[in-house]
Every structure is written in structure tokens, then in C-alpha cells.
Amino acid sequence: MSALQGKGIWTLYDDVATAVSKAPEVGAKYIFCKVSNHGVYSPVEAQRALNCVRQNPDLVPVAWSYLYLDDVAAEAECIRLAFQNGFDAFVIDAESHTNLKFEKAKSFVKRVNELGVDKSCIFLCTDPRLDSKLDEIPSLIFAQVCRGGYLPMVYGEILPSNRAQAAVKVMKSAYDQYDRHKSELGYTIPLFPVVASYWDNMGKARMNYEELNRWCAEAASRFPTFVSLYRAGVTAPDAWNAFKEMEVSGSHIEVVTSEDKPKEVEKYVLVQPGGPGYMVFAYDGRDPNAGWKEFIDKSGHITRYRATSSVQTMYAMYTPVLTQAGRYVLEVFIPGTHATTKSAQYHIIHFVDGVAKETISVVNQLQFSDTWVPLGTFELNPQQPDSGRVSLVDLTTDTSVKEIAFSTIRWRPVISGAIGFDAPIGTIEERASTKVWPGDWVDANPYCNKYGLGYHTGADLNLNKPTFDSDKGKPVYAVADGTVTFAAEVPGSWEGLIVIDHGLLPDGTPVFSRYGHVDSILPKAGDVVTRGQKIAQVGYFGLPGKGNFHLHFDISNTSLLRTNPRHWPKFALDEVRRHYVDPRKFITDHRP
Structure with missing residues (x-):
């Protein structure tokens, strides 16, 4: 839950x-x-x-x-x-x-x-x-x-x-x-x-x-x-x-419709240091039990920690006991102490078209404090050997010795709303139509367009009919199933900002969607959302009287937004093309 x-x-x-x-x-x-x-x-x-x-x-x-x-x-x-x-x-x-x-x-x-x-x-x-x-x-x-x-x-x-x-x-x-x-x-x-x-x-x-x-x-x-x-x-x-x-700011049931109702999440599978499914291995005859200290973290579970290394000397393996095949979001609890490395490397085993793949999720542990951090969303099947297994190594890219926390990892099953991607705005009927930007919504600043702040990474979605700024306060929806990796106010630039990890495409490509200049943010980092679930409202961007209401929306085909949700490449066009795709074309190609 x-x-x-x-x-x-x-x-x-x-x-x-x-x-x-x-x-x-x-x-x-x-x-x-x-x-x-x-x-x-x-x-x-x-x-x-x-x-x-x-x-x-x-x-x-x-x-x-x-x-x-x-x-x-x-x-x-x-x-x-x-x-x-x-x-x-x-x-x-x-x-x-x-x-x-x-x-x-x-x-x-x-x-x-x-x-x-x-x-x-x-x-x-x-x-x-x-x-x-x-x-x-x-x-x-x-x-x-x-x-x-x-x-x-x-x-x-x-x-x-x-x-x-x-x-x-x-x-x-x-x-x-x-x-x-x-x-x-x-x-x-x-x-x-x-x-x-x-x-x-x-x-x-x-x-x-x-x-x-x-x-x-x-x-x-x-x-x-x-x-x-x-x-x-x-x-x-x-x-x-x-x-x-009484109005409650976090409520998802202001209007009881299928698009606002969050889906339930099944209970988690957890593996903590010292518990079932956790094993430590060392290289070159080293003692796998040496060099550790431990404490009970704020999640109530055991965290073990040690010094980082410039060469790999050991790794800890987390093996879950999954009961059914399906989509899972993997999350690690990062404690507020003894977690100072900026490059903890989590190696995740999953299968694509029956072939085992290893995805590395790098987490800046120093950036987080007493919170669950998503490692990614994956299709897992207990019938496939090692599916969902995670290994954390002591090797990091830190320039000096830091502390790396080996803490609890959980596998959270996601009940899918439906396969595919929709537009983030519009009514239910409009989003179900063949028109990608539904109704009278327009993209006022398309992908790769050059303007005063650089080359645009996505779309600026506006609704100015029947009157200017008709998009003020309109609902913003998750474009597909996924896990929220960032949801907060970023004053002075993005204002309200949400990033969602949608897992991997069948070819193994990661997909992240980003929603900028939003108000009334509903989910928090770590929440699982489904396609069509309301996540925010369209907000205002710009100086008073000089800006307008609109939704900045982009899609990244790399994992950059997981660690850098505020990323803005400015006038580096190659950076835009490396990390972002045309959101209109992407949704057209991946409709339900």
C-alpha cells in the first residue's frame, strides 16, 4: 500500500x-x-x-x-x-x-x-x-x-x-x-x-x-x-x-471517476541485510563479513554500511521470492546517515524477449535521506532464473573514500491500468480519440524548437479556446503506468515538477515522462500511478502578467531524469536529441 x-x-x-x-x-x-x-x-x-x-x-x-x-x-x-x-x-x-x-x-x-x-x-x-x-x-x-x-x-x-x-x-x-x-x-x-x-x-x-x-x-x-x-x-x-x-490536499477522490481513482498496489516483497534472500560475496580470499557496521534505519529495517572502494572487492546479492509474474517497481531505502556515496551501483537482472539482461541503476545516496528511492520498473517472472535479483557492489566512482549503505530493497507489484501512452491533458473522450494533442489543445513550442531558453525538450501544451488561458487549473494525467521518481516545487524555474519512470520498452529502452509548471501536485516520489490517473493541474509560468498557463511535457529515452529531474540542456541541441524524443511522435507510436 x-x-x-x-x-x-x-x-x-x-x-x-x-x-x-x-x-x-x-x-x-x-x-x-x-x-x-x-x-x-x-x-x-x-x-x-x-x-x-x-x-x-x-x-x-x-x-x-x-x-x-x-x-x-x-x-x-x-x-x-x-x-x-x-x-x-x-x-x-x-x-x-x-x-x-x-x-x-x-x-x-x-x-x-x-x-x-x-x-x-x-x-x-x-x-x-x-x-x-x-x-x-x-x-x-x-x-x-x-x-x-x-x-x-x-x-x-x-x-x-x-x-x-x-x-x-x-x-x-x-x-x-x-x-x-x-x-x-x-x-x-x-x-x-x-x-x-x-x-x-x-x-x-x-x-x-x-x-x-x-x-x-x-x-x-x-x-x-x-x-x-x-x-x-x-x-x-x-x-x-x-x-x-473538508478539502484534503492529498485526496485523489475529489471527483469519483475512473480517471481520478488510483489503483491499488499489492503488498511488497522485501529483502533486508541479514534476512532471507540476502547474501554477501567477496573476492580474492577476502572475508565477506569483515568491514561492516550496522544500525536500524528510519524504515525500521537493518542497514549495513562500509567504505567505498576504487576496485570491486565484494558485492551483496538481494534475491526476492516473487509469487507471480508481472510488472514490479524496485525501490531501495536510503538512510539519512552513513550513505554518502554519489554512485552506488545496483545491478538488476530482468528478461527482455526471454533473454536475460542486466540493468545498472546508479543512485546518488548522498542526495537522499530516509526515503524510498526507485531503481526502476521491470517485467519480472519467477519462472525465469534470477528474475528481479539485485546486486550492489562496493565499487564507486567517488574521488575519495565515502560510506555506502546496503539497505532494504523492496519489489512492489504494479496493477496495470492499461498498456500504452496517452496525452497528459484533455477529457477522457478527447484522449481516446486519434488526435494526439486532443480537442483544442495546441503545442505552442514543439520539440527541438529554438527559442529564448534554448532548444525545447518537448511540448508546451496550451488551451486558449474559448478564451485565453482556458487551460488554467485543467487536470494533468499520467501518460502511462509508472512510478513517480520526483514530485516537488522547484521555485523560479520549473515551479511544480513531476517525473514518472515508465520502465522499459520491449527493446529495453527506458522511458521517463516529465510534467512542468504544474500546480496541486497529488503524488509523491515512490508512488505508483496508472495511465489516465490525475497527478496535478496546469499551472502558470513566467513573471506576473508576462507569462501564461501551460503544461511543459517531455519524454526521455534515457535514465537521466531519474538522477537529474531538473535537467535543462539550454542550447546544446545534441543533448536534447540524446536524452529526449519528440513526445507527439512517441505517443503516436505507442498508443493503447
Whole structure:
């Protein structure tokens, strides 16, 4: 599962059906289902909830459990069983029953680490008053395995005596305290607030529309990518409208159509140093176990590191156990420390027309910090020997000795939307037509055209009918299935910029698409997108009053944009032709 985005609804056994019914109405995608009783997995309740959520294929079931730390083995096993039974993510609810149980918390974390589950799909929900509660609740310990993110309980019961100002004060305090402590927790991403629809801790003093609307508006003002509501069974009928009207910046369900709906991603296959599928080999009689140091990185997995070498002395082999053939995106977690090489070489085995090929993906580890970095998208088949195997060598091109991190690699199956490439703009009907630039869209600055900034690398797509700048805010779509390798604001040049890796063509040629001058970016680096999925809106480029709205769109047939997403060759025409192709011709040749 990719990161939480949009809205979620919490449930407590008997209100799952209510949440499932309300979710499409209020724009929620995730249903949080309690799966334990006093920390022990409840298979009947869990299965009943799962069956209910699965009635709507657009909803994602998330398991949650209230921690007691009375039986750490059973409580850790609860996580494994939830994933095994089909829940996409798990939330640990750590409250007063874990107070001062620091040693038991360490034992619990040790047990979870031994499960071999993807800890980026585990989230921490706890009291937002971190200044005082970190001395009581072992959140710093739990965060070691809750690598998905932090969900503070921003509830009215924290300040029920001042209902008029409670939302402002509690929300501000939660964000301020998270900013002070997120480095201790090991998080770099924003928090995901949980708002409650009641004032007391029993859920009897329920908020009306106006009251809940203050909390939702206060949350929305901070532009979260995910907000959830606790809970379905205690939300007053009129209060649901407040949650419905709240806009969440990361939501993909502003308009529920097939083109906006993201496809689900199956669970990952992971190989970490020291775990199954990981082996180290050394040359010339060297000891493969010498020269290593290790630590637990922010993803909750083991990272080993060593000095780089100007000649290859060893390599580590990562061999996944894949269960089915298909397209996979390969990603490596780059830690924020002990990863200073600029040229880590990952050798990836895949097959093209039945013939084994080795693709080398070079990663500047120094450029990244505590994040998953795509190595590429490949067609893999477990029936083909070594398909998907990755080897990382200690040989680099650094001019001085650096540290190279050997960290966790994951293989993420991609459920394809459809084969082929479409235009990045236009309505569904327009993009399905034979006209490449659909409707009244025109290319105002074609491929290799020479203008004031150099030779153009792609197309500047404009829509000036029925009026000038009619393209303002129009949706921008992924032209094909792929993995986002870059998605961020680049002020002063590109403004909003997105790069997508579409994997390899049948002949082994890599394909990257780039979208410049965009607003309202939806995906983040590492997200898998499908053809026709909305990723942004057309934005403005240029000085006020001197520019215009348009989409810069280009396609690269090399891997340059993976490591240099901002690349601009200026007046080097040979560079343009080496790294870019005519996007109109490319799409014409690769239509669905």
C-alpha cells in the first residue's frame, strides 16, 4: 500500500457498516477496523469487518489495535495476522495503558521486527501532547516500527471547557509539539490528524455540524494529505456534512471517476541485510563479513554500511521470492546517515524477449535521506532464473573514500491500468480519440524548437479556446503506468515538477515522462500511478502578467531524469536529441 492520502473513517466493531455506507458520500477511502480484544487478535470480528469493507472495491481496510503490553507476543502477532488476512495497513493505538512500560515496549518492537512485515504500512496513533506524554507513553520506541507515519488524536475531549477555541488551540499545539519532537520520533513527513466527533471520552457529548466544522476547517487550513474521523458510530447525522465538506490536499477522490481513482498496489516483497534472500560475496580470499557496521534505519529495517572502494572487492546479492509474474517497481531505502556515496551501483537482472539482461541503476545516496528511492520498473517472472535479483557492489566512482549503505530493497507489484501512452491533458473522450494533442489543445513550442531558453525538450501544451488561458487549473494525467521518481516545487524555474519512470520498452529502452509548471501536485516520489490517473493541474509560468498557463511535457529515452529531474540542456541541441524524443511522435507510436 502506498502512503495514506485523502480521508479515513474509524470504527469500533459494530459501526463498520455505517462507515462503509458513509465513505462514498463524504469522500473517504480508508476504513479503520478494530481487530483485537484486549490486545489479542479477534478473527471473527476482523473477518466480519473485512468482508463488510470489501463490499466496496474502492475502499481500503486498515486494521487497528489498542495496546496494553500485557502480552507482547500476542499483540505483535495481531499485526501479522491482520496483514495475513488481507488488511492493507495497521495502526497501533498507544494510550494510557502503555504508560511507563518502556521495557515491555522494547520487547514488543523486537517481536514486530521479527515478523518480517513492511513497517512502512504500520502507523502510530497516540496523544498529541508530546511535550509531556513522551515521558509516559513509549512513543519513541513504538515509532521504530511505525514507519508509515504519526496520527495524533486531536480530540475535543482535550479541551472541552473552551469549545469555541478548542479546535484552534488543540490543533496548533499538536502541530507545534510534533515539529519539536518529530526528529526524535524519526519522522520527516507531516502528521496525519485524527479528529473526533464528540467532546467527552465516552462519545456521548456529540458535536453538531458547526462544532465539527471548526475542527475540520482548522485541520484543512494546515493542508494535510490525510485526515481521519473517529468514529462512525458516534458521529451525529448533521456532523457528517462537516467531514464531507473538508478539502484534503492529498485526496485523489475529489471527483469519483475512473480517471481520478488510483489503483491499488499489492503488498511488497522485501529483502533486508541479514534476512532471507540476502547474501554477501567477496573476492580474492577476502572475508565477506569483515568491514561492516550496522544500525536500524528510519524504515525500521537493518542497514549495513562500509567504505567505498576504487576496485570491486565484494558485492551483496538481494534475491526476492516473487509469487507471480508481472510488472514490479524496485525501490531501495536510503538512510539519512552513513550513505554518502554519489554512485552506488545496483545491478538488476530482468528478461527482455526471454533473454536475460542486466540493468545498472546508479543512485546518488548522498542526495537522499530516509526515503524510498526507485531503481526502476521491470517485467519480472519467477519462472525465469534470477528474475528481479539485485546486486550492489562496493565499487564507486567517488574521488575519495565515502560510506555506502546496503539497505532494504523492496519489489512492489504494479496493477496495470492499461498498456500504452496517452496525452497528459484533455477529457477522457478527447484522449481516446486519434488526435494526439486532443480537442483544442495546441503545442505552442514543439520539440527541438529554438527559442529564448534554448532548444525545447518537448511540448508546451496550451488551451486558449474559448478564451485565453482556458487551460488554467485543467487536470494533468499520467501518460502511462509508472512510478513517480520526483514530485516537488522547484521555485523560479520549473515551479511544480513531476517525473514518472515508465520502465522499459520491449527493446529495453527506458522511458521517463516529465510534467512542468504544474500546480496541486497529488503524488509523491515512490508512488505508483496508472495511465489516465490525475497527478496535478496546469499551472502558470513566467513573471506576473508576462507569462501564461501551460503544461511543459517531455519524454526521455534515457535514465537521466531519474538522477537529474531538473535537467535543462539550454542550447546544446545534441543533448536534447540524446536524452529526449519528440513526445507527439512517441505517443503516436505507442498508443493503447
